[in-house]
Amino acid sequence: MKQQLLDRLSDRSASIGIVGLGYVGLPLVLRYAEVGYKVVGFDIDQSKIDCIAQGKSYIEHIPGAAITQAVERGFEATTDFSRASEVDALILCVPTPLNKYREPDLSFVLDTTDSLVPYLRPGQVVSLESTTYPGTTDEELLPRIESRGLAVGNEIFLVYSPEREDPGNPNFTTRTIPKVCGGHTPACQEIGMALYGQVIDRVVPVSSTRAAEMTKLLENIHRAVNIGLVNEMKIVADKMGIDIHEVIRAAATKPFGFVPYYPGPGLGGHCIPIDPFYLTWKAREYGLHTRFIELAGEVNSAMPDYVIAKVSGALNERKKSVNGSRVLVLGIAYKKNVDDMRESPSVFMMEKLRDLGAEVHYSDPHVPVFPKMREHHFDLSSVALSEEVVRSYDCILVATDHDKFDFDMIRRCASLIVDSRGRYLSPADNIVKA
Numbered sequence: 110m111k112q113q114l115l116d117r118l119s120d121r122s123a124s125i126g127i128v129g130l131g132y133v134g135l136p137l138v139l140r141y142a143e144v145g146y147k148v149v150g151f152d153i154d155q156s157k158i159d160c161i162a163q164g165k166s167y168i169e170h171i172p173g174a175a176i177t178q179a180v181e182r183g184f185e186a187t188t189d190f191s192r193a194s195e196v197d198a199l200i201l202c203v204p205t206p207l208n209k210y211r212e213p214d215l216s217f218v219l220d221t222t223d224s225l226v227p228y229l230r231p232g233q234v235v236s237l238e239s240t241t242y243p244g245t246t247d248e249e250l251l252p253r254i255e256s257r258g259l260a261v262g263n264e265i266f267l268v269y270s271p272e273r274e275d276p277g278n279p280n281f282t283t284r285t286i287p288k289v290c291g292g293h294t295p296a297c298q299e300i301g302m303a304l305y306g307q308v309i310d311r312v313v314p315v316s317s318t319r320a321a322e323m324t325k326l327l328e329n330i331h332r333a334v335n336i337g338l339v340n341e342m343k344i345v346a347d348k349m350g351i352d353i354h355e356v357i358r359a360a361a362t363k364p365f366g367f368v369p370y371y372p373g374p375g376l377g378g379h380c381i382p383i384d385p386f387y388l389t390w391k392a393r394e395y396g397l398h399t400r401f402i403e404l405a406g407e408v409n410s411a412m413p414d415y416v417i418a419k420v421s422g423a424l425n426e427r428k429k430s431v432n433g434s435r436v437l438v439l440g441i442a443y444k445k446n447v448d449d450m451r452e453s454p455s456v457f458m459m460e461k462l463r464d465l466g467a468e469v470h471y472s473d474p475h476v477p478v479f480p481k482m483r484e485h486h487f488d489l490s491s492v493a494l495s496e497e498v499v500r501s502y503d504c505i506l507v508a509t510d511h512d513k514f515d516f517d518m519i520r521r522c523a524s525l526i527v528d529s530r531g532r533y534l535s536p537a538d539n540i541v542k543a
């Protein structure tokens with residue numbers, strides 16, 4: 110069974126099923142189709158299936174032409190999970206958010222697995238890519254797969270290989286980002302390496318699924334902790350009248366022992382604001398309290414409030430209150446030059462300003478209409494910027510510094526700019542650093 114699957118993966122006659130066609134799954138689809146595999150994409154969102162059938166993209170940095178090309182090569186997208194029996198590999202790329210208590214929500218992973226289990230068969234490999242706590246693969250997926258009566262490591266194979274997508278980053282692609290892979294058994298590991306080795310330049314083996322799960326958490330907790338440190342340094346430097354961005358630029362000239370991280374209005378995206386909570390939650394099972402990680406989370410979570418306090422103080426100095434002021438938020442994606450709004454601190458700041466009575470609008474060339482979100486509701490469209498429009502606002506809040514913004518014009522025309530991204534390097538009477 111193992112050798113047959115290895116042969117099919119090696120000669121690319123195997124068919125690949127990608128479950129979840131979002132920021133992680135869709136690039137993976139395109140890569141497998143590019144090298145000649147037959148690919149079937151699964152998603153519960155019919156609108157995504159319709160877009161793919163029409164050769165349209167619903168993710169800004171992925172061109173529609175790439176989807177059309179994949180379809181021409183045989184890629185199909187469906188909501189019919191019974192077709193899982195047709196494919197040789199099932200790669201799960203579904204969300205792992207937090208619930209309202211800031212605890213792991215594995216419902217997408219578990220519901221998806223439960224939907225696939227009736228259609229699993231001998232000779233398949235199942236790979237989970239969703240970020241999660243160590244133990245998820247063998248504690249949750251393994252018993253579900255075994256309930257089908259299949260022997261994992263013999264008849265069917267189970268691996269964990271965390272996604273490492275960086276949306277909008279032109280320097281790295283699905284192919285060039287090294288891929289970590291851990292199998293439940295040595296045979297599973299061998300299959301996993303073959304699965305990804307055909308489409309990724311470098312696959313990094315680790316000893317177990319738990320080691321692979323912990324690797325993903327360490328990567329993002331490393332960033333969260335360092336961003337928390339520099340956010341705290343920003344507050345201290347501001348009190349002392351020092352520009353933290355100038356300090357970071359100077360420190361970054363040291364050729365060893367220092368890696369620059371940059372402060373901002375809070376953490377965004379699907380990984381960095383969420384992943385630390387997966388480890389802190391799991392650590393409690395072992396009687397451990399992850400104080401260092403949780404402290405960084407507290408600092409980062411407080412950043413939107415810090416920025417809003419800066420807005421309030423800056424308006425107050427100009428004898429204006431937040432209540433009744435017209436505030437334009439520049440950028441509502443979680444990072445520059447993308448359309449991804451997951452966990453964006455901009456949205457939290459918009460809500461805080463609205464609650465304080467401000468008239469809030471936004472401008473974002475990557476998000477023309479404020480999307481429907483589970484927890485945030487604004488009936489707004491992106492404001493087109495002009496000199497007249499910029500002059501009409503009491504405050505311009507730089508929340509996400511997209512390159513498409515004309516920052517020189519904004520600086521020239523705005524009566525007040527609160528800069529939470531360090532975009533403006535030179536001081537000016539109308540600029541307040543936040």
